[in-house]
Amino acid sequence: MRVESICIVGGGSAGWMSAALLSHEHPDLEIALIESDNIKPIGVGESTLQHFNRFLKRLELKDEDWMPSCNATYKASIRFKNFRDGKGEAFQYPFGDMDREGDMDRMDTWIMRFFELQCMYGKDKYPPEDFAQFINRQTYLADAGIMAREMPGILDREESNWDLDNDTSYHLNADKFGEYLRDNIAVPNGVHHIKGDVHNIIRTPEGYIKSVITLDGGCISADLFIDCTGFRSLLLETHMGVDFVPFNDMLFNDSALVTHIDYKDKETEMVPYTDCVALSNGWVYNIPMWNNIGTGYVYSSKYINECEAELEFREYLNDQDCQLMPIKIKHGRHDVAWTKNVVGIGLAYGFLEPLESTGLMTTHENLILLSDTLSQRDRIVTKHDRDVFNHQTEKIIESMKNFVTLHYTLSCRDDTQYWRDCTETIEFGKFEHGINEATLIGLNDYRNLLDSLEMKTWESDNMGEGTIYITAGMGIRPISEAFFKEKRSHEEGALQAVKDAHQAYQKDKEIMLDWVSKQPSHYEYLKEHIYV
Numbered sequence: 001m002r003v004e005s006i007c008i009v010g011g012g013s014a015g016w017m018s019a020a021l022l023s024h025e026h027p028d029l030e031i032a033l034i035e036s037d038n039i040k041p042i043g044v045g046e047s048t049l050q051h052f053n054r055f056l057k058r059l060e061l062k063d064e065d066w067m068p069s070c071n072a073t074y075k076a077s078i079r080f081k082n083f084r085d086g087k088g089e090a091f092q093y094p095f096g097d098m099d100r101e102g103d104m105d106r107m108d109t110w111i112m113r114f115f116e117l118q119c120m121y122g123k124d125k126y127p128p129e130d131f132a133q134f135i136n137r138q139t140y141l142a143d144a145g146i147m148a149r150e151m152p153g154i155l156d157r158e159e160s161n162w163d164l165d166n167d168t169s170y171h172l173n174a175d176k177f178g179e180y181l182r183d184n185i186a187v188p189n190g191v192h193h194i195k196g197d198v199h200n201i202i203r204t205p206e207g208y209i210k211s212v213i214t215l216d217g218g219c220i221s222a223d224l225f226i227d228c229t230g231f232r233s234l235l236l237e238t239h240m241g242v243d244f245v246p247f248n249d250m251l252f253n254d255s256a257l258v259t260h261i262d263y264k265d266k267e268t269e270m271v272p273y274t275d276c277v278a279l280s281n282g283w284v285y286n287i288p289m290w291n292n293i294g295t296g297y298v299y300s301s302k303y304i305n306e307c308e309a310e311l312e313f314r315e316y317l318n319d320q321d322c323q324l325m326p327i328k329i330k331h332g333r334h335d336v337a338w339t340k341n342v343v344g345i346g347l348a349y350g351f352l353e354p355l356e357s358t359g360l361m362t363t364h365e366n367l368i369l370l371s372d373t374l375s376q377r378d379r380i381v382t383k384h385d386r387d388v389f390n391h392q393t394e395k396i397i398e399s400m401k402n403f404v405t406l407h408y409t410l411s412c413r414d415d416t417q418y419w420r421d422c423t424e425t426i427e428f429g430k431f432e433h434g435i436n437e438a439t440l441i442g443l444n445d446y447r448n449l450l451d452s453l454e455m456k457t458w459e460s461d462n463m464g465e466g467t468i469y470i471t472a473g474m475g476i477r478p479i480s481e482a483f484f485k486e487k488r489s490h491e492e493g494a495l496q497a498v499k500d501a502h503q504a505y506q507k508d509k510e511i512m513l514d515w516v517s518k519q520p521s522h523y524e525y526l527k528e529h530i531y532v
């Protein structure tokens with residue numbers, strides 16, 4: 001089929017992201033977007049991943065242009081608190097490259113070096129919480145609540161490889177981002193904006209959608225239909241009958257209570273990271289935006305009901321008055337994202353609970369794939385293209401599912417039935433080697449772990465690094481002290497290298513702590529560069 005016209009159903013962030021990208025990259029396509037005035041967009045979706053920069057670049061958007069309209073702030077990391085022991089411990093998963101050495105082979109040595117230091121100097125001096133800082137100095141920005149364009153060089157390198165434009169992502173109001181794209185890209189590019197509630201479709205004899213029908217009698221025809229109707233999945237699931245594949249055997253959280261709270265002190269509370277804090281039956285997110293803080297308790301209704309969750313969340317927030325909005329999470333993906341002439345994008349295709357901020361990420365990555373697929377052969381697409389697209393979209397969300405599941409299975413918590421089930425009952429479908437081997441055999445098993453989770457096949461570096469941060473932060477050591485003694489204690493040169501690393505790290509820490517103390521806060525940085 002040749003695609004000359006597209007009809008997008010849904011005007012949430014996924015709908016307008018689709019309209020903006022496709023109208024920008026395919027200016028001769030005829031595009032219409034139908035949006036219901038009666039069904040509001042979901043109203044959450046505030047934390048993004050580094051990949052978001054790809055989407056911004058494709059649209060040639062500059063921070064100072066779009067950020068002020070979307071209450072956006074920078075995000076350098078995700079912090080996980082109470083996921084390992086539930087005793088107040090917290091570790092960062094910073095974005096950007098691991099920056100001790102340039103290439104990944106030597107990175108192996110540095111990753112290993114941290115665990116050797118742990119063996120030589122003890123876990124008090126080198127706790128799992130310090131792994132991120134040791135391997136990626138962006139962690140200092142997050143911990144200190146600052147933002148900066150330049151960072152001091154390291155070791156024998158005069159310049160650090162820190163790059164604010166690529167190594168951060170954003171906290172933002174996703175609905176406002178959709179509106180920004182609508183007003184500044186999609187509609188100016190000629191996207192036809194239609195208000196209406198789609199309630200029926202007309203099919204071709206082959207089962208393709210010919211037109212969608214709105215409640216007020218409108219009939220909109222197109223070659224390709226993009227379903228952005230959120231969890232309803234009106235076209236893909238209801239009308240095309242594509243099966244839903246739930247993820248609740250591996251990820252238990254199916255409910256959320258969400259709200260926004262006011263700042264008490266922007267200087268200290270506007271941290272450049274998403275804070276995730278584990279509670280009794282799930283976890284709470286804290287997302288500092290420019291105007292307020294998005295927060296919510298994401299929990300499993302199998303273990304705690306809404307009233308109990310509300311009590312626990314209010315106690316955590318120390319706020320009895322704020323308005324909480326309950327959300328039911330439809331957790332999983334559809335069997336395929338693209339069938340015949342219907343593609344599901346955003347929640348209409350699938351959703352992983354938001355622990356790793358993957359909602360908008362799967363949205364824009366799938367969208368970029370779709371736009372590239374249309375470009376390949378001047379918008380002629382066949383079953384082959386759909387199959388390749390479906391393979392890739394499934395891989396992205398399945399890889400992320402495994403990655404997010406690790407945050408639970410690696411926990412040491414056993415204080416509630418929820419945590420006991422998270423740590424004792426989850427089966428990894430694609431997990432050939434098992435986590436315990438990784439603790440015994442050494443660093444290479446971190447690599448095997450990635451292979452077995454199929455993480456290296458998509459955006460391999462970022463995904464692989466993510467797993468390493470989480471695995472290390474959750475306390476897994478790829479070498480035991482006995483292994484260290486057996487392998488290293490007879491090699492004077494090797495021991496000296498560990499001692500040298502200790503000296504270099506302590507020196508670097510001193511430099512970095514001194515440097516961060518002289519930088520403007522994240523809030524000050526935004527006032528000076530974005531919200532001028």
Ligand SMILES: Cc1cc2nc3c(=O)[nH]c(=O)nc-3n(C[C@H](O)[C@H](O)[C@H](O)COP(=O)(O)OP(=O)(O)OC[C@H]3O[C@@H](n4cnc5c(N)ncnc54)[C@H](O)[C@@H]3O)c2cc1C
Pocket residue numbers: 009010011012013014015034035036037038039040041042043044045046047048174196197198199228229230231232234256258296298327329345346347348354357358359360361363
């Ligand atoms: C608790 C929670 C926390 C989240 N946190 C994050 C996060 O931190 N980071 C992140 O990236 N993502 C997060 N997400 C996901 C994020 O909310 C979504 O990815 C994002 O907002 C995209 O939503 P959407 O556009 O697919 O759907 P929606 O926002 O639900 O939009 C659906 C649209 O379809 C329209 N519509 C529906 N039916 C019809 C119809 N019959 N006719 C016409 N129009 C119709 C509606 O009017 C609406 O415009 C979170 C989700 C949840 C549930």
